[in-house]
Amino acid sequence: MVQLVMILLGVDYLRNRWRGLMIAGWLGVLAGLIVFIDALDNAIYFPLHPFAFLLLVEGLATLTVAHTGIGGQRTLRYVKGGAFSLAALLILSGHHHGHFILSMIFGILFLTDGLLQIASASVVRYKNWKFVVAGGVIEVMLAIFFFQPYPTHYVGTVPYCLGLGLIFGGWNMVMLAMRVKKLEVNPAVLGNTAAEEASSAETAPLVTEWDGPPAADEPALTIHVWTPVGSSKSAVVPHPVIDRYIAAVDKNGVISTGHAALESPEGVYISLYPAVDIDRSPDQFTRLLRATADNNVEGQFQPDYVTESEKWCPSTMQVRIRNYDAERLKRFWEIYREDNTYNLTHRNCSSSVARGLEAALEGVVGKIWGQRGHWWVLSKILTTPELWVAVQIRKRAKTMAWTPGLTLDYARALSMLADPRPAGWIATIRRALKKMFSLRKQWRDEKAQGTTAPTASHEPSNDKGK
Known part of the structure; x- marks a missing residue:
């Protein structure tokens, strides 16, 4: 945590x-x-x-x-x-x-x-x-x-x-x-002094709550996820939970682990894949799970989402986030892409996306609520259920491996923290009152239409009678 x-x-x-x-x-x-x-x-x-x-x-x-x-x-x-x-x-x-x-x-x-x-x-x-x-x-x-x-x-x-x-x-x-106490930069993400100073100089956003995810035409950080089932070439044999978070096995015994990528409007695209397909047959899969150097292979970064989706297929799920730090993400990507090593459990597509996402979200909650008292901010984040969900997902991924399923849930939880949704009683009452007034206006309009409708239909009948 x-x-x-x-x-x-x-x-x-x-x-x-x-x-x-x-x-x-x-x-x-x-x-x-x-x-x-x-x-x-x-x-x-x-x-x-x-x-x-x-x-x-x-x-x-x-x-x-x-x-x-x-x-x-x-x-x-x-x-x-x-x-x-x-x-x-x-x-x-x-x-x-x-x-x-x-x-x-x-x-x-x-x-x-x-x-x-x-x-x-x-x-x-x-x-x-x-x-x-x-x-x-x-x-x-x-x-x-x-x-x-x-x-x-x-x-x-x-x-x-x-x-x-x-x-x-x-x-x-x-x-x-x-x-x-004595940190100058955050060891949890990659960055530099210039990026830290540029980010700290930015003003806090005026909007602190949103009613939903970003619109399709709204610029946002996008996490693309190809689920194991969705990316399988053949029909899969159902395995609840395993299909969602680990891998899917099709009728021919081929294992599909899915894929994850991160895309920003500024042109950063993080999508790591092995340069040569790894043999993921069941007899070799257990050995490949070791996060050891002997399982490292050469990887390659895909150029952009359009190219990758055309060669393969569109992503199964997407998570979009408004609030992120483009400078920190850019700096992270400049350093991270210098090493193209791929490891199935230690440095894969999902772990790359998770690290890039954390770099992009570094300090965003502090900026959103920074104008409030610091104890209010700390209590706000500690009492948000999504934080504890994200903590458990991160813990599980660190002790096992990042998978597309875990990355999808992690991105969803962090999106609720980066783009807060109304959750308190005041916000709920406000939304309820707004809905009540909206329904009341709708009923008045329907009633008015109901009273004028007979008059409009009555006149033609009189003309016809004449």
């Missing part, structure tokens, strides 16, 4: 506020430890029911306004509202079964994520993969902690989770403050 927040808010924005971040982070860690330790002695002082009631209110409120969301935002609101409401109802049920079910849910989530992290890191073997395996082991241990009843017989599940959330969140804030 630290790197993604650094990318979206920008080093310039965060560096001037590192002391406040540090203090808030340590306070979060301290509060988390207090809540967690308090829950260990089987005497729960944490106000479970008031907390559950607030959780229920938030969940129901989110479900109420979920239909006003656009695209993926609507889905995220339904998921968030449903999860909050379910957790609150399990707590408010007031008996052992509710706490037990909640503990099992958290345990399964930690266990699944930990095992997946261990397995993927062990197969891909990218740099520092052993640290990721260690993190997966810790998640498995936390899962075991939630599965077993000691010491509170599952009643302490909520304080445990809240305490862990405060600890990890506070520690992430401390790490963020330590990293931005």
